Amino acid sequence: GSRRTQQADAVVTGAGSGIGRAFALEIGKRGGRVICSDIDAERARETVELVSAAGGKAFDTVCDVSxxxxxxxxxxxAEEWFGKNPDLVVNNAGIGRGGTLIGETPPAEWHQVLDVNLWGVIHGCHVFTPRLREAGHGAIVNVASAAAFGSAPRMAAYNVSKAGVLALSETLAAELSGTGVTVTVLCPTGVRTNILEGVSIGDENLQRWGDRLIRWTGRPPGSIARTTLDAVDRGQLYVVPQLEAKAIWQSKRLL
Ligand code: NAD
Structure with missing residues (x-):
């Protein structure tokens, strides 16, 4: 239907913080039940408490998406708790790393970033897509980043991981066309969350990148989650929540 996100039984990865937590809260507000999964048990539990306090129904579980x-x-x-497959899957978990040039970045860091940010989303799509397809309805939301089409220096692994999520999402959307299952890919720019702790590209670089690409005073996570779920209701493929990013997106003829 046109309001897929109302009373949706949902699974959110990386729901213990930031944008993932905001998705869990917004799904709860829309009357849905939500499984809040995270690699960090304590954070996932906190999100469940917040959703419950707001009158929603939530369940926490630990899951390392890599x-x-x-x-x-x-x-x-999810199947056990809902008694059925979910209607909505938000592949959100991700980590930020940066600070080194390509020639200096240890292979272990490349693997770490790609294992979580790209393989995590591949795993989510691989596991949940057949279930949704069989149900004949539902929605998948993959969280990429403006980094998918930007080229901030000293963040190569992150940029590559997010470009991969974008390509995966476009492919999945094409494959699921006509099945009743929609795909939406979110490409946020700067949102103040805990992820910034992992990105040590330096204030100066951040500023320079910011001038070109992003506005670090970007919208708060709650607003990003609302915008995205509204886009899911419209069956929209791309969500680029900030105008600066949208301009770049358009210049690449992706809108
Ligand atoms: P955050 O750090 O606040 O939250 C990320 C959550 O993911 C944390 O709770 C963390 O414990 C969890 N996590 C980390 N590794 C995991 C794993 N292997 N398995 C499961 N969970 C794991 O970050 P955020 O800003 O809310 O990021 C959410 C998503 O949004 C990420 O994919 C990120 O790349 C993307 N994003 C964020 C921004 C931004 O500016 N904050 C911009 C673009 C894209």
């Missing part, structure tokens, strides 16, 4: 086995377990947990 593990296919753990994402498969997450699907089973």
């Amino acid at each position: 593990s296919l086995a753990e994402v498969a377990t997450l699907a089973h947990t």
